[in-house]
Amino acid sequence: MKSFLGAVVAIALWATAPLAARAQTVEIEYWQYFFKERVQAVDALIKSFEAANPGIRVKHTHFPYAQYQTKVAAAVPAGEGPDVVQLYYGWLEEYRKANLIAPLPKDQFDPATIEKEFFPIVKAMKADGAYWGLPTAVRSLALFYNRKLMSEAGLDPTKPPTTLDALIAQAGKLVKRDAGGNLLTAGLTVGPISQDHHWWREVLVRQFGGQPFSDDNRKIAYDAPAGIAAMQFYHDIAGRNRLTTFGFMDESHAAFRAGRAGFHIDGSFRIGTFQVVRNLDWGVAELPAHQGVQSNFASYWVNGVSSKTQGAKREAAMKFLRHLVSDEAMQLWLKTVGELPAKPSVALTDANRNDPVYGPFIMGLAYSRTTEFVNEVKQRQIFLDMIDRIDIKKMPVQEAIRIAAQEEQALLDEFFRR
């Protein structure tokens, strides 16, 4: 009997102790998708945040990327899930329209200050006079080149091409074929499923004198001579210039990784992929210019606060969000994840700018643009289908562009009608 009473007392004590602690501690939940370095970075940021704010605990939850959007889309409307959530910038508009995320209070996140401090691409996160999410880091594109292949072909590996014409000319010297004419090493890769739809939209179309969308982002503008010329140039990489074939080595970065491609255009998140390959002697350069025009594509993930989060939790969430977009967080993110700081003051330091690997990506940020996607997955698929029509079905470029523009316009119209 005595031991029974003792047990009851022990259980009662055990059960009430956390209650007492809970009265002072606010727990908030943070969600992101699983990517080893990102998880490590956020764990480190939570640690420093909790040390500075003893009353707040942050629970860190992550899912595989493939399930991430589905989980977020199912949990947030049900009032479950995260208080602070990481979203792809292209999803934000839909979440905002559905009232799932809250605007960031202007007294803590002053729009004018944000616009002064962050790269201008972040402006896409502004609506109704307030910001709805902010990134820790951004990514941009650059040209990866294989130094060994360049030396072997008699090119100077310290002078990668700076214009599209030079790129095509140099890449032509790196192509290797077997006796039957089958491609063994590509001069320049094409990766429609990788970053090429960004390269084409925001870089090539502009370099050929056009623009991908109208200024208000509601009309397709690439169905014009500039867009056609840009697509012709892009398809000629594999077509007329025979620098590669579509589908060579299955994925373009696999070809570069295996040392079977001279030049490769990809995002800063690919640095880690190549860094771990031994005997791959590679460098990074800014994207080649054309007709004097430089352009780049930047994308990012933002942190937003769920609209269901209220009261003390909301305050804690805003505080944590400020920590996530602080200068220290950005520098840590660059070191841990390899993604670039979202503020010029942090990104454009001399050390970062002169870094042989990050430097070209950071320089690209200064003139980069962001596509305001309404449905990134679908819009990318339209680009992939356009390439297949030209490459497999041998459809004239002009016609393939026209079909793609119609499909994408329908997508935009549907989005803005809602």
Next chain:
Amino acid sequence: MRDWYGSRSVGQKQALWAWIFLALPLFFFIAIRLAPTGYTGYVSLTEWNLLRPKRFVGFDNYARLWRDPVFWQVLGNTFKYLLIGTPISLLLSFLVAYYLDQVRFLQGLIRALYFIPFLTTAAAMAWVWRWFYQPVPIGIFNLILVDLGFAQQPFLRSTSQALGAVLAPAIWAGLGFQVVVFLAGLRAIPDTYYEAARIDGVGRWTILREITLPLLRPTILFLVVVSSIGFLRIFDKVYNMTVDGKGGPLNSTRPLVLNIYELAFVDYRMGYAAAQTMVLFAILLFVTLIQLRAMRAR
């Protein structure tokens, strides 16, 4: 309560217990199978992207489906998988089983070899085949073609070859199972029939046509049902073998199930996906009913 139970007859008690034991699977069936089916029917009459409340739109989704060229294309692909895959896989597995039945030496080993692909994870197998189909320097099929002096084939990067290229590993993977079932069916035919036929001096072809095939009818029907449903629901091979799992190029390999998955979990058009699911449900029901009837006709 105890009095009430005690005053029941034995028959009533037995019936009561039968219902208690049946209740669990019945509950399971209603909660896990029937209710979601009914709910899907309701969702198919709405427009819903998970983020915002459902909006009732009547039969709009079905009307849209009728006008959607992609829907008709994926429906066509689904039937291509069914109408090419089922006969070829049945013919191949019957041939293998028929000749395997006549050898005794190493039969177990050979049977196991045929069965191994069936045990292999579909995703891993699909990726290996995906690489088989690559152009040189990594694709083994093209390396062989080039070595023999033929031109490279695009396989998965062709709108005309891709469906066949995806179907091949699907047939190959299912072969082991069908061979084993056919072998069991062949063994079940009494030897006396064959002995009698041989005494009468009947040829091999006639024995096959007049004895073996008619007596294998239940086995064949079972395999037709199982493999038809399998090909109608093909997903994993297409998802893993095509670029981004989209069933390309230009939807030429996309089956209905993959289209539903894309609509629901990539585009978040739950209502439209549910409408296509109802169509798939109707097709599966129809095919199964026909086959059950054929089976009963025996």
